[in-house]
Amino acid sequence: MSTPSLENLAARLNRLPGIGIKTAQRLAYHILDLPEEDVEGLSSALLDAKRRIRYCPVCGNFTEDELCSVCADAKRDGSVICVVENARDVSFMERMREFHGKYHVLGGTLSPMDGVGPEDIRIAELVERVKTGEVKEVILATDPDVEGEATAAYIAKRIKPLGVKTTRIAHGIPIGGDLEYVDEMTLYKAMENRREV
Numbered sequence: 001m002s003t004p005s006l007e008n009l010a011a012r013l014n015r016l017p018g019i020g021i022k023t024a025q026r027l028a029y030h031i032l033d034l035p036e037e038d039v040e041g042l043s044s045a046l047l048d049a050k051r052r053i054r055y056c057p058v059c060g061n062f063t064e065d066e067l068c069s070v071c072a073d074a075k076r077d078g079s080v081i082c083v084v085e086n087a088r089d090v091s092f093m094e095r096m097r098e099f100h101g102k103y104h105v106l107g108g109t110l111s112p113m114d115g116v117g118p119e120d121i122r123i124a125e126l127v128e129r130v131k132t133g134e135v136k137e138v139i140l141a142t143d144p145d146v147e148g149e150a151t152a153a154y155i156a157k158r159i160k161p162l163g164v165k166t167t168r169i170a171h172g173i174p175i176g177g178d179l180e181y182v183d184e185m186t187l188y189k190a191m192e193n194r195r196e197v
Helices: 004-014 021-033 036-052 087-094 123-131 146-162 184-192
Strands: 077-084 101-105 137-140 165-168
Touching: 004 021, 077 087, 077 123, 087 101, 087 184, 101 123, 101 137, 123 146, 137 146, 146 165
Parallel strands: 077 101, 077 137, 137 165
Antiparallel strands: none
16 A cells, blocks of 8 residues: 555655665655654755755865865865865765875766766866966876766866876776775775876
8 A cells, every 4th residue: 555645755765876666665664664753853954964065166075164174174285186076976085094185076077978068067167276386286086987087088188288297096996886886995096006197
């Protein structure tokens, strides 16, 4: 037996990445079994996060403050910028605790098939950061899939004429893999063995 409200809840949960219809249904039933205050807390946390979290105006990372914690940290090395696809990738890179530079979040990758060109992601902002003269190295840490490789190659072509060392993380990460699913040691080795593009 199902109700329209239960079906609506399961359908909305099914829209989340990695949540199939069966998992969405199990989560919906689980939510119905929770005390009302727990459901209100979950709902409040979702709305609060959506309303308060925004993108850092410098790097594009998630923040609730004027600048993200990385950009606001004076101890971070501003001469090295690690370029990642999405804001969530910053937290995956930070897990290895070995990178002490700053980040630049592109907000996606080049994908002509999907109509995503250089003007649709934050490449121009990266070039402007490099032009300040403070940056000595740009590390390209996009995913090692077709779009990530194409994006890295395009950025390298734009940055190299500016006289800045441009490196690509090594392929300790499997082709077609996402940073989200890579363990800390593989990610550390990929950063350690990065190569100039």
